[in-house]
Amino acid sequence: MSQRPLSPHLQIWRWGPHMLVSILHRVSGDGLALVGLAVLVWWLGALASGPAAYETFISVATSPIGYVFLVGLTWAFFTHMMSGLRHFVLDVGAGYELDTNKFWSIASPIIAILLTAALWAYILLGKGA
Secondary structure: OOOOOOOOOHHHOOOOHHHHHHHHHHHHHHHHHHHHHHHHHHHHHHHHHOHHHHHHHHHHHOOHHHHHHHHHHHHHHHHHHHHHHHHHHHHOOOOOOHHHHHHHHHHHHHHHHHHHHHHHHHHHHOOOO
């Protein structure tokens, strides 16, 4: 057996908000790619298949479970976008100070939740205005 040292692993690193943002970025990207693509293909197929198929799509999309999926996709979009913007700023060399990095690691998911809530409030409440 080799006597070479093992690479550092998760148990030696202290958990931080930057780790959560990194995981959320991957999860939200996968969710958008898999679930978002499935919803998009179903929607386009329903559009191409005629009024009956489109009505079925709309009835499922506006059911409680449909809203859960759509709100989840919206949250995934805004989470991925905010994390991507954070990484863009880091890629240009800014935001590496510990306090700044920690602040934006905490703020990114919070802003994503607020944007999701604002969009759905506008969709659900703004139509009546």
